[in-house]
Amino acid sequence: MTTFLACGLILAGVGFYLAGTVGLLRFPDVYSRLHALTKADNTGLGLLALGVALLAGSPRLALLIALVWLVAIIAASVACHLIAGYALQVGECGDEDDR
Amino acid sequence: MTALDSLLALLLLLLAARCVSARSLLQAIVAFIVLGLLLALSWVRLEAPDLALAEAAIGAGLLGVLLLGTWRSLPLGHGNERIPLPWQGLRPALITTGCTVLAVLLTVALHQHPEQAAMSGLAALDQLDAAGVDQPVTAVLLNFRAYDTLLEMGVLLMALIGTLMLDSPLPRDTELPARTMLPATLAQLFLPLILLIGLYLVWAGAYSPGGAFQGGAVLAGAGVLLILTGFGEGDGRDGWVLRALLAGGALVFTLAGLLLIPVTGAFMAYPQGLVTPIMVLIEFSLALSIALSLLLLYTGTPGLRRRGER
Amino acid sequence: MTGIEPLAVAAAGLMGIGLYGFCLCRHAVRRLLSINLFGNGVFLALILIARRLPDGPDPVPHAMVLTGIVIAVSATAFGLALVRRQARTRGDDET
């Protein structure tokens, strides 16, 4: 039963990753792509981590996996905040990195 | 799993080609950073979690940031170039032929399975009981390749001395695009965690993947985080404490090896019963030296200070 | 022999591409990146060889690769310091 639940959660997580990647590729500008990354990706990692934690078998490892997810959310939100601020300041002037 | 390996190999080659052929230097650097991620996955697939840890600490925490920092310090457009494609001229064509032949020969060679390969490893595994630690890679590093570890520390220090003689520190960080408290908060939240996992890796190196180098690299990453979030910066002057810590790893290692010669009769052999405490002492001093050397290699300065301190 | 090992192809390919970049790139940072590509190929090859042992991976190549990573990082950091110094010296000359 737990195994089925874990497999379902992992597959659902992969589905969110899929949504995130599609969003990254298909959304029109930087700001909407940020959505794709932070929302879908962290939910994906969350569901995946939950599934993996169920399979891990020991509470210590499960807690460690939960910590990975928690740190990932914090890091991703800060990173996206910074990137958004940068994009806003630079403006979407295209290939500014070819300087 | 073979499908996974094939895809991994394909992506590795794709990114390597991108890294070499991208016109802008930034794009080449970004491709190299992503290649580091995939390399970590390759280490996992090749049953080398030690190397995956090292790649995580070095690739994500140090090398990528150093490359980006150096790129930022270069003048506009510096390093943007178009590499000639294989069919554009005689020289590229010849070089391509040579490299392709090399790659094909190497692929063939790597698929050969000669008899009695890797005798050194069998010998080392047989002797593992004699060592004080259980984890094969750390045990090999500390016992059978003690000279190697010592000289590796020496190479790190030499690179640091060379870098300091060049007197070309990374430029001071510019202000963040948005006035925000978030990075500082991030540093305060993550710093204890990073330090904890760094020290844990040094400690755990004895019986699970990890060790002085991985732990030291993680500690250096903590320093880089402090510098990037504006808590610290490189200093043009150095202090004796810092120098002592830098030399500490190599010194403790050599002294422990030399002073115990009267007891054990051999260089770098440790008396029974005292092996574990001596190993722990050596590992921690090595990790500290490695962390500080890597951090100073990043800043390119002989010292460190708090931001704003004179 | 059990078919083609994909990561062996990747190791050889990384060495080939790294050498190509090293020969044809002019800028120092790009050459450093190319050397690192080549080095990563060598590391992969070493670890692949380490797996030939019947009982578990051979720890000696693992230790060698770990040492190799340390040395690659310190050499790259030194190279980048050289590049910064060179750029600064040239900038001083032009002004």
Added chain:
Amino acid sequence: MTLLVLDAAAFMLLLLLGLGLIRVIAGPAGADRILAVQLSGTTTVGLLLLLAVRLEEPALIHAALLFVLFAALLALAFVRRAPPRGGDR
């Protein structure tokens, strides 16, 4: 069955990482590239967690933890530079 699901999920994730590389290569702006690098980082972490269970190697969770702890460093290093337009740089 669990192994099959784990293998399939790992393969899918690596495939998605590869697709995300299109954004790394195509850009168009530097922010897009660094965003795509962040996504590949998170995907790598997911893969590491999956493989940790699949290969029964708990040390991989430590590697995953290191990757997420250092994930923000690259973004920080990237945005900390003078704006390319205007200014004296």
